[in-house]
Amino acid sequence: MTDPVVTVMVVDDHPMWRDGVSRDLAEAGFDVVATADGVRTAADRAAATQPQVVLMDMQLTDGNGAEATAAVLEAAGAANVLVLSASSERDDVLEAVKAGASGYLVKSASADELIAAVRATADGQAVFTPGLAGLVLGEYRRMSTVPADDGPPLPTLTERETEVLRLVAKGLTARQIGTRLGLSHRTVENHVQSTLRKLQLANRVELARYAIEQGLD
Structure with missing residues (x-):
């Protein structure tokens, strides 16, 4: 197919x-x-x-x-x-x-x-x-040092979602993450999409920023 x-x-x-x-x-x-x-x-x-x-x-x-x-x-x-x-x-x-x-x-x-x-x-x-990915993540790291106002409690991620999120923050592709964790490319994508929905984020760049802010990188 x-x-x-x-x-x-x-x-x-x-x-x-x-x-x-x-x-x-x-x-x-x-x-x-x-x-x-x-x-x-x-x-x-x-x-x-x-x-x-x-x-x-x-x-x-x-x-x-x-x-x-x-x-x-x-x-x-x-x-x-x-x-x-x-x-x-x-x-x-x-x-x-x-x-x-x-x-x-x-x-x-x-x-x-x-x-x-x-x-x-x-x-x-x-x-x-x-060079540009480092620039973007560097900016997100700088922003993460700015104190945030108290907001609603953070969504709870599963252990596997947190594991995948940490590797997304390191810049690994879905296939690379799948190889490292012994998962299929599709399973990794499902975890990423689930995490995006839970955190109400738009894309992987925002996901990487969130991971950095939470100290997961």
Whole structure:
């Protein structure tokens, strides 16, 4: 049985780049269901097509990629946003992640790296250009040292969910976690999704931040 084709939307304000990336993805077996050049068109087309992965530029015709990421996730909550940008500036990266992006790749990446990143993003993994993951986790560590107001009690995780969460915080993929714990890739994914629901978090980056805040890394 073959895996279902991954649906992708490409958001970029440069037509030649947008068309080229769309063509590369289609040739690699992805189904490019929509393209867009701005925040509003991205939200509208995401709502209409419900893509699994949204490839997002940071500079758009009517705003930026962080605004578009938030709008797309509101329109298509099951989508995973992978930023593909020329910028590797700290503020751009953090702004995108805080808006809900699950990964960030710079445009100097090769076509093979991009295709692998889109596949990983569809699997729910957090994909970052080398160096940027450390930047994001470093920011979360800094934020975790800021005292938080007293809030509701934390949800209770099972021992296995806590074990998986600790390995997510270390940056391991679902397959790597499965190998380490003697579990199937699907079982690990189920634990991750269960933990996301319990903690009311959007993606693995937020999950890693939670783990760091709780001293699980």
